[in-house]
Structures are given as structure tokens and as C-alpha cells.
Amino acid sequence: MADMRLAVVGAAGRMGQALIRAIDAVDGAVLAAAVERDGADALGRDAGELAGIGQAGVAVTDDPAAAFAVADGVLDFTAPAVSVNFAGLAADANIAHVIGTTGLTPEHEDEIRAAAARTPIVKSGNMSLGVNLLSVLVRQAARALDAADWDIEVVEMHHKHKVDAPSGTAYLLGEAAAEGRGIDLADNSVRVRDGQTGPRPQGTIGFATLRGGSVVGEHSVMLAGEGEVVELTHRALDRSIFARGAVKAALWARGRDPGLYSMLDVLGIS
Numbered sequence: 001m002a003d004m005r006l007a008v009v010g011a012a013g014r015m016g017q018a019l020i021r022a023i024d025a026v027d028g029a030v031l032a033a034a035v036e037r038d039g040a041d042a043l044g045r046d047a048g049e050l051a052g053i054g055q056a057g058v059a060v061t062d063d064p065a066a067a068f069a070v071a072d073g074v075l076d077f078t079a080p081a082v083s084v085n086f087a088g089l090a091a092d093a094n095i096a097h098v099i100g101t102t103g104l105t106p107e108h109e110d111e112i113r114a115a116a117a118r119t120p121i122v123k124s125g126n127m128s129l130g131v132n133l134l135s136v137l138v139r140q141a142a143r144a145l146d147a148a149d150w151d152i153e154v155v156e157m158h159h160k161h162k163v164d165a166p167s168g169t170a171y172l173l174g175e176a177a178a179e180g181r182g183i184d185l186a187d188n189s190v191r192v193r194d195g196q197t198g199p200r201p202q203g204t205i206g207f208a209t210l211r212g213g214s215v216v217g218e219h220s221v222m223l224a225g226e227g228e229v230v231e232l233t234h235r236a237l238d239r240s241i242f243a244r245g246a247v248k249a250a251l252w253a254r255g256r257d258p259g260l261y262s263m264l265d266v267l268g269i270s
């Protein structure tokens, strides 16, 4: 089969540049187009040079429809409303869409689900193998340890430029814990604590957010019982883990039936 032609949207971003490097490093994928927002400094620049890997022969454009017309798939780590718009355009172009963007509202999720009825979409708050494996372990641990005796807290730290909180990965891990316990996360989570909070409501899943420096992403799920604490941790040392996962997801999604898939589907772990 010919190499899969990929369009990177948000090409000048932290993840966009990591995606361009990952496409270059992975067999079976080739960079077909690079898209940035209207007015971005990177417009017209060579995408390979932007990502520090030398000439790629692809100029950054602000015309996503033209970019999608020459691609078999889209890699999208941008912003929530932007990804919703791209989901519609990718479905119009009938090409696979990989969404790593976090901070989506339930309304955004609905719109992406609607687009997934027309084209394959892989969406995950974390595209790394390690975090997806961790989510399976968290689900198991939450199922095994009784909510009456064990409290679950998700702690995360990211670099100071991150704009949403808690992180998409923190939610992904919280969802895994809620699934293990057979509860709905939205109705059983504590996202913020401040002042006279009163005692911890039993059975809730708590979130704590740290921001600073250049931390790529650290997540711990703590299961705290009487006299002991179990801690399950993942540390991302490099953005390439997310980028390689996204390229893998695109190759997996190529030619698949329309639908909304997760990284667990791609990695075949559950």
C-alpha cells in the first residue's frame, strides 16, 4: 500500500512540530500538508524546517480544505472549537481524523460524535502507550479496592503554558477509575478544593492540578486506604510519545468504517 499522506493541523504548535518529526521517523506515513491559523507567523514556511528536520517540501497553509484534499488523514492537536470544525471538514473529505486536543465540552464531544458517523475518528486525551496501559491498571485497581475503604485522587503536573485543567489525561484516568467502580465520573468527582471543604465525600474521585516550568506531563492515581497508599504513576519525558501514538492511530484508522475510536482500540489493550 502507498504511504499514508498526513495533514498536520496546528503545525507550528508544540505538538504540531512533534507530529511533523514523528511522521518523518515512522515508516508508512508521509507529510502531505501543514495547516496553521489565519495570520500565524509560520504561514508560507517549510513545515520540515519549522520542526527542525530540514526541508520537507511542504509549505504551511491556512487553507484546511485544500490541505485535506491531498491527504488520507489529519493529525489534530489544536483547540476544542478548531478540532470540531476540522472534524466536519475531514468527514467532508472522507479521511481519517486523529484528535489529541483536550478541554472539549460535552457539546464539542457531541459534534465530534456526529462527524464520526461519516468518517473514522480516533480521539484520546493521551496518545501514549504508557498512559493507556496505566488506564487499564487503574480500572482494575479501582474495581478491586472497595470505595468504602479506599479514596481515589488523580494528581497531575504540566508545563506553565497549558491552558486547560485538569488535563485530558487526568480525566481519562478518572474515567478509568469510575468505570472500575461502576459509577459516573461527572456525578462523583471533586475538581477543586478551597477553604472549609468539610470531610471528603465517600466514593468521590478527586483531582489536583499543578502547573509550572517545562514539565511535559506527569500523572499519578493514588488509592488511599487506612494505613496504606497505592500509587500508579506515568511520567512523559518527551512529546514524541504522543506524536508517535497519533501517527500509529492514523495508520490504524486508514480504511476503517466510520466510528469514534480510542487509543485502547488502536493499541488492542483492554
Ligand code: NAD
Residues within 6 Å of the ligand: 009, 010, 011, 012, 013, 014, 015, 016, 035, 036, 037, 038, 040, 077, 078, 079, 082, 099, 100, 101, 102, 103, 124, 125, 126, 127, 128, 168, 242
Ligand atoms: P500549542 O498552543 O503549542 O499548539 C496549538 C497550535 O494550534 C498553535 O500553533 C495554534 O496556532 C494552532 N491553531 C489554533 N487555531 C488553529 C486553526 N484554526 N487552524 C490551524 N491551527 C490552529 O499547544 P500544544 O501544547 O501543542 O497542545 C495542543 C493541544 O493538544 C492541547 O489541547 C493539549 O492539551 C493537547 N495535547 C494532547 C496530548 C495527547 O496525547 N492527547 C498530548 C499533548 C498535548
